[in-house]
Amino acid sequence: MKLDFAQVFKALGDERRIRLLNLFLQSGKKICVCEMVDALRIPQYQVSKHLKVLRNLDLVKTTREGLWVYYEANWESSECVSDLFKVIKKHFQERFNEDLQRLDERLSLREGDSCVIGYSIYEKENES
Amino acid sequence: MKLDFAQVFKALGDERRIRLLNLFLQSGKKICVCEMVDALRIPQYQVSKHLKVLRNLDLVKTTREGLWVYYEANWESSECVSDLFKVIKKHFQERFNEDLQRLDERLSLREGDSCVIGYSIYEKENES
DNA sequence: CTCCTATATGCTTATATGCGAATATAAGCA
DNA sequence: TGCTTATATTCGCATATAAGCATATAGGAG
Numbered sequence: 001m002k003l004d005f006a007q008v009f010k011a012l013g014d015e016r017r018i019r020l021l022n023l024f025l026q027s028g029k030k031i032c033v034c035e036m037v038d039a040l041r042i043p044q045y046q047v048s049k050h051l052k053v054l055r056n057l058d059l060v061k062t063t064r065e066g067l068w069v070y071y072e073a074n075w076e077s078s079e080c081v082s083d084l085f086k087v088i089k090k091h092f093q094e095r096f097n098e099d100l101q102r103l104d105e106r107l108s109l110r111e112g113d114s115c116v117i118g119y120s121i122y123e124k125e126n127e128s
Numbered sequence: 129m130k131l132d133f134a135q136v137f138k139a140l141g142d143e144r145r146i147r148l149l150n151l152f153l154q155s156g157k158k159i160c161v162c163e164m165v166d167a168l169r170i171p172q173y174q175v176s177k178h179l180k181v182l183r184n185l186d187l188v189k190t191t192r193e194g195l196w197v198y199y200e201a202n203w204e205s206s207e208c209v210s211d212l213f214k215v216i217k218k219h220f221q222e223r224f225n226e227d228l229q230r231l232d233e234r235l236s237l238r239e240g241d242s243c244v245i246g247y248s249i250y251e252k253e254n255e256s
Numbered sequence: 257c258t259c260c261t262a263t264a265t266g267c268t269t270a271t272a273t274g275c276g277a278a279t280a281t282a283a284g285c286a
Numbered sequence: 287t288g289c290t291t292a293t294a295t296t297c298g299c300a301t302a303t304a305a306g307c308a309t310a311t312a313g314g315a316g
Contacts, residue, residue, distance in 0.1 A: 006142060007141075009146070013141045014304095033263060043305090044263075045305090051263095067263080067312080068262065083218070160292085172292085173275095173295085176295080177274095179293095
């Protein structure tokens with residue numbers, strides 16, 4: 001499986017994909033799709049589509065737990081990719097800080113290490 | 129001037145732009161457009177177009193000497209970009225080795241540090 | 257089996273990006 | 287000035303990519 005690095009750069013050439021990857025790199029955690037939707041404030045179908053691009057290039061790993069699918073950065077892909085990850089991790093922390101803040105809020109609602117609320121918070125948002 | 133890094137990755141998401149940048153990074157030299165045309169074996173107008181993308185993002189610097197315009201990597205752009213350059217320099221040496229070989233052949237035709245032959249070698253190629 | 261929820265994918269339309277040919281610009285020289 | 291060469295840009299066309307909506311899939315609970 002010979003990796004085409006132009007493809008990797010092209011994948012990172014979309015702001016939302018970088019923001020997704022940045023969530024994984026900065027938090028170091030497995031994050032589920034509905035949590036990403038909250039952190040990035042973009043529709044679920046967009047998150048899934050962009051995750052597919054990252055998955056096809058082996059930049060992320062997935063774990064399914066019941067209905068929830070958790071994503072994390074894949075540091076075992078290749079040395080070049082993990083060197084790239086280090087650069088992003090080093091320089092993008094403050095660049096997308098708002099995403100990380102919203103992620104933290106959302107992660108605080110977990111029970112143990114698991115997401116339990118899905119999209120139910122959106123129903124509450126109608127109150128405001 | 130706030131740099132959009134998704135744009136930088138998008139610029140590197142084209143194989144020919146990476147190959148151009150790789151020429152600068154591996155050789156460490158200023159290279160003129162007609163030499164790039166020979167090294168990458170793509171038309172001159174494509175080289176100029178791709179160089180424009182790199183120039184607009186401040187990834188390369190230019191020097192004009194008479195008719196010839198020399199390009200080189202711009203290491204002063206930002207720390208993040210120069211960290212990216214280091215990753216590319218480290219991992220792409222053998223990946224585009226043929227470009228570098230052709231560049232070396234072409235650079236050996238310089239007089240001093242200057243390109244002097246332009247596109248005249250193409251006229252000789254009709255013999256073969 | 258049926259219903260519900262989280263995630264993934266098709267499909268259609270709009271937008272953007274690519275190429276190649278021709279041409280413009282800019283500098284040197286006669 | 288006018289000619290030549292190196293480099294840059296413009297234009298029209300084909301193709302690719304993005305957004306939004308609807309729907310499909312997959313797993314859990316009753």
